[in-house]
Amino acid sequence: MSHPDADRFKSNADECRQMAHAAETEDAREAWLRLAAEWDKLAEHARNRRGIFDRYE
Template identity: 55%
Template structure:
């Protein structure tokens, strides 16, 4: 019974010292999903007519990138 309960626990993130900490390692699929979300936000920013909307989409893209970097184990430079 304890094994079943352990298997159903969702992955959670915790803020420790201002940085996200993932108790369980995130998978490459998670990182890819975060980066895909960032790309989608960038595309929506390109199509935005209102400058405030564009700024908001770009801010969201940045947050998805931070999540991906934290899930990978730390910040890294984006490929240009």
């Protein structure tokens, strides 16, 4: 994975947080925030994986 992947994942997380802000129920808000947290994890993973490969370039 690359930094563009990480950026895209972070963007998805931000969009989920916006959806959480607009959610009409607490359950929906919490679901969007859980999804945002998962996208944040993927973004962090993508950044970390790329860092490993940077050492060999």
